[in-house]
Amino acid sequence: MGVNLRDIIFFEKLELKDLEGLTIAIDASNWIYQFLSSIRQRDGTPLMDRKGRVTSHLVGILHRTSALVENNIKPVYVFDGKSLALKSETISERTRMRLEAEKRWKEALKKKDLEKARKYASRASRISKEIIESSKELLDAMGIPYIQAPNEGEAQAVYLVKNGDAWAVASQDYDCLLFGAPRVIRNLAISSDINLELLELDKILKKLGISREQLIDIALLVGTDFNPGVKGIGAKRGLELIKKFGDIYTVIKRMNLEVDFDPEVLRNIFLKPKVKKKYKIVWKRPDKEKMIKFLCDEHDFSKERVLNVFKKLKKVDFTQRRLEEWF
DNA sequence: CCGCTAGA
DNA sequence: TCTAGCGGG
Numbered sequence A: 001m002g003v004n005l006r007d008i009i010f011f012e013k014l015e016l017k018d019l020e021g022l023t024i025a026i027d028a029s030n031w032i033y034q035f036l037s038s039i040r041q042r043d044g045t046p047l048m049d050r051k052g053r054v055t056s057h058l059v060g061i062l063h064r065t066s067a068l069v070e071n072n073i074k075p076v077y078v079f080d081g082k083s084l085a086l087k088s089e090t091i092s093e094r095t096r097m098r099l100e101a102e103k104r105w106k107e108a109l110k111k112k113d114l115e116k117a118r119k120y121a122s123r124a125s126r127i128s129k130e131i132i133e134s135s136k137e138l139l140d141a142m143g144i145p146y147i148q149a150p151n152e153g154e155a156q157a158v159y160l161v162k163n164g165d166a167w168a169v170a171s172q173d174y175d176c177l178l179f180g181a182p183r184v185i186r187n188l189a190i191s192s193d194i195n196l197e198l199l200e201l202d203k204i205l206k207k208l209g210i211s212r213e214q215l216i217d218i219a220l221l222v223g224t225d226f227n228p229g230v231k232g233i234g235a236k237r238g239l240e241l242i243k244k245f246g247d248i249y250t251v252i253k254r255m256n257l258e259v260d261f262d263p264e265v266l267r268n269i270f271l272k273p274k275v276k277k278k279y280k281i282v283w284k285r286p287d288k289e290k291m292i293k294f295l296c297d298e299h300d301f302s303k304e305r306v307l308n309v310f311k312k313l314k315k316v317d318f319t320q321r322r323l324e325e326w327f
Numbered sequence B: 001c002c003g004c005t006a007g008a
Numbered sequence C: 001t002c003t004a005g006c007g008g009g
Helices: A028-038 A056-070 A085-110 A114-123 A129-142 A153-162 A201-208 A212-222 A235-245 A248-254 A263-271 A288-298 A303-315
Strands: A023-027 A074-079 A146-148 A168-170 A183-186 A197-200
Touching: A023 A028, A023 A153, A028 A056, A028 A074, A028 A114, A028 A129, A028 A153, A056 A074, A056 A129, A056 A303, A074 A129, A074 A153, A085 A114, A085 A263, A129 A288, A153 A168, A197 A201, A201 A212, A212 A235, A212 A248, A212 A263, A235 A248, A248 A263, A288 A303
Parallel strands: A023 A074, A023 A168, A074 A146, A168 A183
Antiparallel strands: A183 A197
8 A cells, every 4th residue: 555665764753642732634544444454353354233334443443533532632534535547557456456355365264264364354454435434424423523635635634734734644654755744653553562653754855865856756666556666666776766867757768667657747646636725623522422323323332332432532622722712 | 453351 | 550362343
């Protein structure tokens, strides 16, 4: 998923405390996908309600969001909109991989190989419309705001940060840096052994000695969700080449590379993404009745657990206006 | 993934 | 008080 720049990106370690009082724009698709992959039984079956509807994402959103709030971190979720035409190849490739994983999951189940079953099951996750809609319904009940992006959710989340409405984007994907995110937080979770990473674009570019445009060019060589990249070029070699030749056009020419993508079109996906500029971010008080009706009545959650979460959410009140907003 | 609990 | 392991829906 996303562009693999891991080998050239550095990060600073962060404590949950460092995020107190800050608003974090959450890459909803990224998180939901993680929840669907990881919140499963040992044989790989996701959590489901009595009607067989998947609830793993609801469990994840409920617990992680309330834990963030309890730590005085203000989450705003950002959902993907319509995917760009250039992404269709990536999407069909993912579908193919998912179906393959599904097949292997069933095979492993037959052989009673639980470890393999779980492994392939997690790769068989799919974000359906129902999963997105139920996620939004839960956030509404919890009083947590979300924004619907026109296209890429990451681009919209980055816009929130640039616009001063959020401090950082929370996502596992390095793509956020290409969209120009000043700060990206990876591994934002609550468990005791978390390894919070803070990626700062300015520091990364300075250390690498390149511009954002050049980082994008490296990504195009490596391959993104929108183009296949060049065989044999990873992040390290991409960096070398871009530093040596300056830009992707010169790299292609000097190295006699065959590429079937238009760098200019792709650069603009990251440099000039379509985003929603008018939006409202308002935290509301959690709605106990809605939470119980939705989670317990409709999706078979335990009432006791839901009430515990409700109490956590209620304890912290983000609805209070800051002093300067009164004038 | 996260919360809870059993056992140290 | 802490941590590993299990169940959640």
